[in-house]
Amino acid sequence: MLRRAEIRIIGIATLVAAAAVFAWRAVFPSDERQIRRQLTRVAEQVNEQPQGLSAIASAADVASAFADDVVIDLGQGTPIRGRETVIAIVARLQPRTSRYEVRIRDMDVRVDDSRSASVDLSATTSGENGMDAREFQLQMVKREGKWLIARVTPVQVLEK
């Protein structure tokens, strides 16, 4: 039988070990965790309602999550190519898109190697006209220590 003092020492050691693991994960997040944070941040920024110059700054902030040569294919119309185009589109559309709330759900992150990863996620938009949900596949690349969105393609859940 363990004595009370020994139980206390084991308890404290367990707490210290848990705190160390928690601190380690907070300071050095895994690639998967970094990608999840990055994408969640993008959704939060899209939902902001900046005005005037701050709208341009906000658009640049959103676009910083994308690679220079990003290709965004939303399944309709011509794909969006390049980060500069993303900034222009986000700055122009943000007054309209901020009327909708974008949420990312069910994110499935697969890190292929130290420089590339793929993500399946469903994005929902809710606003005046109800709610819409779409599934996308993202290709992520790691450049200069930061995970960036390199390609966005829609996933057809129901194929004709």
Added chain:
Amino acid sequence: MAHGVGRLIFGENPRRTTVRILILAAVSVVTFGWVLIPIRAEGPSMMPTYRSGSLNLVNRLAFLMKSPQRGDIVAIGIAGPHAVYIKRIIGLPGERIAISDGTVRINGQPLDEPYVRNRSAWTMTEVQLGSDEYFLIGDNRGMREEEHDFGRAHRSRIVGKVVF
């Protein structure tokens, strides 16, 4: 007074009541977290069967012992169980599906669909379903075809049967 209220809530045997509450809470978490998932229908594609905003339950165990059947209303997962489509199964694995002037044809034969109230002249060329594919469509055929998501989905996309 406080003792009286406590007795009213926990009864003659507080320990037994607490155990019952904990069991009830655990059963509720398991039931509504994994077995019967509450979902809210959004959009008009399943009208008049389900109206936009209606609360429904999806039975995830419905297809454990048997395969989905024609006419079943099912939830189709979009990258996970939290955002789903609600659609009706009209085509089963291996069948040929076509739509002409709003009438669905299965292997060339028109399908009787008493649940469809309004019907626009939708057209879709014939598709052959794979061995694990189902054809799903909403009940509201009065809306514009291009605004209505319908088509084939793999069996693994079916989250469960909408039961309420």
